[in-house]
Amino acid sequence: MKARPLAYLLASVSLLPPALGDDSPRRRVIEQKSVLVQRVLGDSPVAQRIAASGSDQAKTYLSNAAEQYRRAQAHAAEGRLEASEAAIDEAMVLISKARQLAPDRIQIESEQRVRYAALLESTHGLLASARRQGARNPDRAAPPEIARGAELIARGQSLAGREQFVEAHRALLAAERELLAGLPRLLESATLDYTVRVDSPEDEFRHESDRFVSFRRLVPIALAELKPAPDAMRLSEQHVQRALELRDAADTHSARGDVRAALGALRESIEWLQRALTAAGLAMQTAR
Numbered sequence: 001m002k003a004r005p006l007a008y009l010l011a012s013v014s015l016l017p018p019a020l021g022d023d024s025p026r027r028r029v030i031e032q033k034s035v036l037v038q039r040v041l042g043d044s045p046v047a048q049r050i051a052a053s054g055s056d057q058a059k060t061y062l063s064n065a066a067e068q069y070r071r072a073q074a075h076a077a078e079g080r081l082e083a084s085e086a087a088i089d090e091a092m093v094l095i096s097k098a099r100q101l102a103p104d105r106i107q108i109e110s111e112q113r114v115r116y117a118a119l120l121e122s123t124h125g126l127l128a129s130a131r132r133q134g135a136r137n138p139d140r141a142a143p144p145e146i147a148r149g150a151e152l153i154a155r156g157q158s159l160a161g162r163e164q165f166v167e168a169h170r171a172l173l174a175a176e177r178e179l180l181a182g183l184p185r186l187l188e189s190a191t192l193d194y195t196v197r198v199d200s201p202e203d204e205f206r207h208e209s210d211r212f213v214s215f216r217r218l219v220p221i222a223l224a225e226l227k228p229a230p231d232a233m234r235l236s237e238q239h240v241q242r243a244l245e246l247r248d249a250a251d252t253h254s255a256r257g258d259v260r261a262a263l264g265a266l267r268e269s270i271e272w273l274q275r276a277l278t279a280a281g282l283a284m285q286t287a288r
Contacts, residue, residue: 026081033088034072040095041066050102058101065094112165116156119172122221123153126179129214133186145182149175180221184282187211201259205250208266212247215273216240219280226281239276243269 040046041062050058068091075084130146152175159168219240223233246269253262 024081026085027076030072030076030081030085030088033085033092034069037065037069037088037091037095041069041091046095046099050098053102055101058098061094061098061101065091065098068094109165112169116160116165116168116172119169119176120153120156120160122217123149123156123172123175123179125217126176126183126214126221127153129210129217130179130183130186132210133183133214143182143185145178146186149178149182152178176221177225180218180225180282183214183218184277187214201263205254205259205263205266208263208270212243212266212270212273215270215277216243218282219273219276222277222280222282228279228281232279232281236276236279239272239279243272243276245269246272 047062050062053059068087072084072087072091075081075087127146127150130142130149134140134142134146152171156168156171156175159165159171219236223236228236246265250262250265250269253259253265
């Protein structure tokens, strides 16, 4: 059957006709659903957006929704409430499909801004970790990925400043990949040098705490980027859980003034984070 013009169908919708002597709960539910559908199919921002969109499929869905709405009206007028409710439910499904193909531009921009903010926070955290480790080891050259990551973050910020959020996302995701490749090597090299640069066990504990935070930041990024198999992902998450338990133990020892025990637990927690990264698919040196 050839579909009627969308404008005609939308203009022809009206509220569900009353059924004399019928005030059943089912009837009231159908009427409530019908009011919602009628509001969308009428001259609503949703209908206008879909009608003005370049998606023929979205327009077809909306046209079919209007047809289903008219059938619901006809069935209700005949007292066939089951058929009426089935038709109105189908109209709601079709409207939902149409909205997905013609999303609200303001909503899209809002979602893009939220994603950009999350990516920027993540990459800034990784870069800050890299710079802290670099400051502790000024004589050791940082992996080149760190500088490339910083450049990509700056590019992403510049693109976002011009409202080019899709391109900004790409730049920040690329920055994550660079930092994901470079930061583990920087952290591992720090294990070779930190002992000659700390002034006290307390300073050593702070240094290891920074390494813990940096490795912890890497794990969710590695899982998202490398997409390991389900079994590997579960193993990685189990390793992280063990690392967090040991980190709590380290804090408990530290609060009691037992720095030696705190350092032992903290170093072991870092080893479990390294195992988590290895399980995720990131090449790591053997944990010491």
